[in-house]
Amino acid sequence: DTEVTQTPKHLVMGMTNKKSLKCEQHMGHRAMYWYKQKAKKPPELMFVYSYEKLSINESVPSRFSPECPNSSLLNLHLHALQPEDSALYLCASSQGSRTSGGNTGELFFGEGSRLTVL
């Protein structure tokens, strides 16, 4: 199984709602990522989890809250979002390693959750 599965595929929420995006992989990857992508732009890194610990937060506003319940699952909790947060949210995983030998440069991306904030 070389898939990263994201749910939901589409989400519409109001600015006062609380919702969550979910991501799952069963490749035994030890690094998982959340990226945000606006139309016609590259993916922008939000968070990195390595061995289930948050290792990188790219100065993301606190209305986005990541969670890694176990090595296969990654969640992104959303609260009090703004219309400018509307975007495609991509989850990815990589084999990862504490040494450079484990880095193959390959991230496996899910199909994304397309979020619209009204």
Added chain:
Amino acid sequence: GQSLEQPSEVTAVEGAIVQINCTYQTSGFYGLSWYQQHDGGAPTFLSYNALDGLEETGRFSSFLSRSDSYGYLLLQELQMKDSASYFCAVSTDSWGKLQFGAGTQVVVTP
């Protein structure tokens, strides 16, 4: 600061060869990756260069020169399905954290 530069758009006819250049300036360099993304789809991995030289994978080849902070993706025998955005991306740590370029839109015409 960190930056990756690649052309914004390239147009070519079916069967042609296209080269997409990427120059980078980053703090930390483990390798250069290339990703393809069709409209509405997810980025998919094409190739990775950690060392200088050419890597060939079917119709696609990728090159890296670490001393020049430069790489390219070569697309041969272009097909209509190759119309997509192509991103170069630098790995900046051993885990595979990627810094993406702005992307090159490749348009293949009949």
